[in-house]
Amino acid sequence: MNVLLINGSPHKEGATYTALTEISSQLEKEGIGTTMFHIGTKPISGCIACMKCADTGYCVLNDEKVNECIDLLKQADGLIVGSPVYFAGPNATLCALLDRVFYLKANPYAFKPAAAIASCRRGGNSAAFDRLNKYFTFAQMPVVSSHYWNSIHGNNAEEAKQDTEGLQIMRILGKNMAWLLKCIDNSKEKFPHPEIEPRTKMNYIR
Numbered sequence: 001m002n003v004l005l006i007n008g009s010p011h012k013e014g015a016t017y018t019a020l021t022e023i024s025s026q027l028e029k030e031g032i033g034t035t036m037f038h039i040g041t042k043p044i045s046g047c048i049a050c051m052k053c054a055d056t057g058y059c060v061l062n063d064e065k066v067n068e069c070i071d072l073l074k075q076a077d078g079l080i081v082g083s084p085v086y087f088a089g090p091n092a093t094l095c096a097l098l099d100r101v102f103y104l105k106a107n108p109y110a111f112k113p114a115a116a117i118a119s120c121r122r123g124g125n126s127a128a129f130d131r132l133n134k135y136f137t138f139a140q141m142p143v144v145s146s147h148y149w150n151s152i153h154g155n156n157a158e159e160a161k162q163d164t165e166g167l168q169i170m171r172i173l174g175k176n177m178a179w180l181l182k183c184i185d186n187s188k189e190k191f192p193h194p195e196i197e198p199r200t201k202m203n204y205i206r
């Protein structure tokens with residue numbers, strides 16, 4: 001089993017990475033493999049709503065990060081998305097990536113457990129956390145929780161390491177994710193996933 005961890009910060013090894021590492025260490029302790037995916041510092045365009053991905057399952061735009069992430073998520077058994085807080089929301093570059101990873105392509109991700117985490121200097125973690133959870137609940141991904149809203153405080157890795165409460169939240173999240181993955185894996189023959197219904201689209205024009 002393998003969990004994909006998306007580091008949605010331009011800092012490869014900053015506060016967000018510190019929180020994600022606490023989760024991945026716990027997952028590894030529980031015998032679950034992990035893959036860290038860094039969104040990097042190059043621009044990632046927003047979705048251009050061309051709808052071409054409905055036919056191909058991939059994005060037509062020519063920046064390799066999005067399609068690489070789609071393939072990694074298809075292969076993964078679980079997902080953790082981490083973001084720094086920018087103006088009380090997730091990093092816009094991360095949202096650009098996730099919009100394109102999820103839009104019209106969510107079916108293959110259904111039933112994979114997922115969780116979001118946010119890191120900030122002082123405020124906005126809760127709003128960023130709420131926004132990121134929208135991707136999972138759109139995609140029929142069971143949301144894994146910890147014992148608080150998944151957040152860590154610090155302006156950089158060193159400060160985040162001092163937030164012992166934040167680190168504990170991450171460790172518990174890792175444990176809970178490992179537990180759920182094992183439950184799903186052990187019961188998949190007895191309880192196969194529900195069938196995915198085609199989406200009924202009702203545009204509110206009436």
Ligand SMILES: Cc1cc2nc3c(=O)[nH]c(=O)nc-3n(C[C@H](O)[C@H](O)[C@H](O)COP(=O)(O)O)c2cc1C
Nearest residue numbers: 009014015016084085086087088120121122123155
């Ligand atoms: C554009 C920008 C906006 C930010 N907005 C907030 C904010 O609203 N609240 C906050 O507490 N920190 C804010 N910060 C600080 C980052 O959230 C904080 O440094 C974060 O933990 C860095 O994580 P990283 O090391 O993984 O990049 C902002 C930083 C930047 C660059």
